[in-house]
Amino acid sequence: QVQLRQSGPGLVKPSQTLSLTCAISGDRVSSKSAAWNWLRQSPSRGLEWLGRTYYRSKWHRDYIVSVEGRITINPDTPKNQFSLHFNSVTPDDTAVYYCAREVYLGTSTSFDIWGQGILVTVSS
Amino acid sequence: QSVLTQPPSASGTPGQRVTIFCFGSSSNIGTNNVNWYQQLPGTAPKALMYQNNQRPSGVPDRFSGSKSGTSASLAISGLQSEDEADYFCATWDDGLNGYVFGAGTKVTVL
Numbered sequence A: 001q002v003q004l005r006q007s008g009p010g011l012v013k014p015s016q017t018l019s020l021t022c023a024i025s026g027d028r029v030s031s032k033s034a035a036w037n038w039l040r041q042s043p044s045r046g047l048e049w050l051g052r053t054y055y056r057s058k059w060h061r062d063y064i065v066s067v068e069g070r071i072t073i074n075p076d077t078p079k080n081q082f083s084l085h086f087n088s089v090t091p092d093d094t095a096v097y098y099c100a101r102e103v104y105l106g107t108s109t110s111f112d113i114w115g116q117g118i119l120v121t122v123s124s
Numbered sequence B: 001q002s003v004l005t006q007p008p009s010a011s012g013t014p015g016q017r018v019t020i021f022c023f024g025s026s027s028n029i030g031t032n033n034v035n036w037y038q039q040l041p042g043t044a045p046k047a048l049m050y051q052n053n054q055r056p057s058g059v060p061d062r063f064s065g066s067k068s069g070t071s072a073s074l075a076i077s078g079l080q081s082e083d084e085a086d087y088f089c090a091t092w093d094d095g096l097n098g099y100v101f102g103a104g105t106k107v108t109v110l
Helices: none
Strands: A003-007 A018-025 A035-044 A046-055 A059-063 A071-076 A080-085 A093-107 A108-114 A120-122 B008-014 B018-023 B035-039 B046-049 B062-070 B071-076 B085-093 B097-103 B105-109
Touching: A003 A093, A003 A108, A018 A035, A018 A093, A018 A120, A035 A071, A035 A108, A046 A071, A046 A080, A046 A093, A046 B097, A059 A071, A080 A093, A108 B035, A108 B046, B008 B018, B018 B085, B018 B105, B046 B062, B071 B085
Parallel strands: B008 B105
Antiparallel strands: A003 A018, A018 A080, A035 A046, A035 A093, A046 A059, A071 A080, A093 A108, A093 A120, B018 B071, B035 B046, B035 B085, B062 B071, B085 B097, B085 B105
């Protein structure tokens, strides 16, 4: 049974870096049939996909254009986890952050496993 | 503002059929498959439908999906009290080069 367990601070000061970790059990971050995603949800933005990392003979990273330059998603193979680093945060980045596994089902993909979510508040 | 458009709410009495619509464009729904997610209060989203009309294991067959052109729909037949939740459509957008979601439809069982 695949599970994702998120960890990280619930409060970050403006202009600082938001860092979260997603620990994987029951699968491998280096799996060639999965991708590892970060998403967030807030009343003002709704559900928003931030980016992903995946391994296909080499590591790949994709980020949504609106946050590119501020975001880094890194795999950690020895610890079987992946992380999100989001710099220069503002109160507008306050949201519940989720990690999720993306797998191929048929001819498309789906976020089939989600972490529990962490509410991150950006405030001084 | 979300890239995919969903009505904010829908409702029905137990046993009724409720249909939720999701409207997009040629760069997203018009080109790619649609997924649906169910979010119960205070929990993470759960995969409900993938590839427009395919149910993951464990999802009751009273949930069905379809896609036509640049719109998609999710139908719940035989509505039950435990179906009261938020429902989100999602797909890949070729122009934005990323996944996009609808704002969600809150289903209320009267």
